Amino acid sequence: MPKLDTFNAVVLGAGGVGKSALTVRWGRNEFLEQYNPTIEEEYRCDAEIDHERCLLNILDTPGTEQFTGLNEGHIKFGQGFILVFSLIDESSLRALDLIRHQIYQTKGMDVPIVIVGTKMDLAHEREVSRAAVQDLVQRWGHPVYETSAKRNWHVSDPFEDLVRQMRKRYSRT
Numbered sequence: 001m002p003k004l005d006t007f008n009a010v011v012l013g014a015g016g017v018g019k020s021a022l023t024v025r026w027g028r029n030e031f032l033e034q035y036n037p038t039i040e041e042e043y044r045c046d047a048e049i050d051h052e053r054c055l056l057n058i059l060d061t062p063g064t065e066q067f068t069g070l071n072e073g074h075i076k077f078g079q080g081f082i083l084v085f086s087l088i089d090e091s092s093l094r095a096l097d098l099i100r101h102q103i104y105q106t107k108g109m110d111v112p113i114v115i116v117g118t119k120m121d122l123a124h125e126r127e128v129s130r131a132a133v134q135d136l137v138q139r140w141g142h143p144v145y146e147t148s149a150k151r152n153w154h155v156s157d158p159f160e161d162l163v164r165q166m167r168k169r170y171s172r173t
């Protein structure tokens, strides 16, 4: 039996954008209604993506400390990163700029990254337009997914994309 691929993914972003809700929706298929800003938890998920199994360790970070040294340890742990912003909070998108640069500094430019815009179901409160999202794809060169953990819309897409990127980047062959 070939050894199972194991990857460490880290979920980063401002507080309250929906990092935990996204992670729990994907890992356990539940919606986290309660906001607990302090949660830091590692989830171990066994996933089959493109007919191949892998183990994903997903580190859900508290995400209120993006300006301290705290992210440093998280970033070292990660082989791939899910950068989360809220579609109903434009400032949370700007917060990703700094986090992205912290990751590049530690991991280099060819690091697997996906960007996730959350709370797509709250369409009437939306602050980040589709055009702004497309602009981001162009400028940053990372895939961006619009999701809703509440409605379970497009939640697996970013995780699958990240696993594909990590397989390419860290393949042993």
Ligand code: GDP
Pocket (backbone or CB within 6 Å): 013, 014, 015, 016, 017, 018, 019, 020, 021, 022, 032, 033, 034, 035, 036, 037, 062, 063, 118, 119, 120, 121, 122, 147, 148, 149, 150, 151
């Ligand atoms: P975190 O600090 O980034 O981990 O944010 P949480 O995952 O704890 O989410 C913060 C709040 O937003 C919680 O009350 C969630 O229930 C809510 N939330 C998260 N994702 C969604 C979503 O897709 N739609 C809606 N309507 N609310 C969401």
Ligand code: MG
Pocket (backbone or CB within 6 Å): 019, 020, 021, 036, 037, 038, 039, 060, 061, 062
């Ligand atoms: Mg959280």
